[in-house]
Amino acid sequence: MHGSTLVGLFLLALAIPGLASNPPPDAAVDPSAEIKTLAPKVVVKSGRLEWEAHKRDLTPWVTLSHEDRRPTPKPRRVDLNGQLNGDAERGRTIAMSTLKGGCVNCHTLPGEDWPGSVGHLLMSYRKRGNSDAHVYQQIFDPRVFNPNTVMPAFGTFGLLNDQEIRDLVAYLQSLN
Numbered sequence: 794m795h796g797s798t799l800v801g802l803f804l805l806a807l808a809i810p811g812l813a814s815n816p817p818p819d820a821a822v823d824p825s826a827e828i829k830t831l832a833p834k835v836v837v838k839s840g841r842l843e844w845e846a847h848k849r850d851l852t853p854w855v856t857l858s859h860e861d862r863r864p865t866p867k868p869r870r871v872d873l874n875g876q877l878n879g880d881a882e883r884g885r886t887i888a889m890s891t892l893k894g895g896c897v898n899c900h901t902l903p904g905e906d907w908p909g910s911v912g913h914l915l916m917s918y919r920k921r922g923n924s925d926a927h928v929y930q931q932i933f934d935p936r937v938f939n940p941n942t943v944m945p946a947f948g949t950f951g952l953l954n955d956q957e958i959r960d961l962v963a964y965l966q967s968l969n
């Protein structure tokens with residue numbers, strides 16, 4: 794093999810997390826075990842977890858959460874400035890798209906046969922009578938209302954921009 798190819802392969806190995814580096818110190822791993830990765834097992838009525846060998850060694854696939862040390866942005870309170878100016882049709886596309894909002898992964902919305910059930914039913918959402926500003930805040934950063942929510946802070950985390958959130962608000966408020 795040509796020397797520069799070897800150097801290239803070496804650099805590639807460095808670039809792929811887990812190939813060249815050891816698992817991060819906080820990964821659930823027992824380096825001496827044959828199958829290194831540990832899986833949690835709930836000890837009933839004890840409030841404790843026990844760790845047992847996972848079925849497969851998953852250490853080559855270190856997750857982003859292990860590698861990414863950036864602090865989580867703090868919950869952000871926002872005001873909806875000016876007119877809503879949202880487009881309900883665009884909002885619907887964002888809500889249904891797994892590449893964008895993906896709201897149907899957790900919420901039931903009209904026209905989706907296989908919605909998630911972690912969040913509320915959002916059918917007939919308009920009937921709740923929430924203000925546009927409230928719904929905008931809920932999508933921008935729901936942690937303002939519930940610090941332990943599993944709903945992503947779409948605005949604060951930069952997943953959706955201001956206009957996309959306005960479109961979603963217009964869409965939800967159009968659901969009679």
Ligand code: HEC
Pocket residue numbers: 888894895896897898899900911912913921923928931932935939941942943944945947961965
């Ligand atoms: C990972 C799951 C998840 C995703 C994805 C998600 N949500 Fe939620 N959502 C929740 C949960 C759970 C709640 C219940 C309240 C809470 O825990 O914050 C909620 C609450 C809400 C509410 C308040 C409901 C009410 O009764 O007023 C709205 C509105 C909402 N979500 C809209 C959205 C929109 C729009 C999207 C997509 C951009 C979205 N959600 C994506 C989980 C999710």
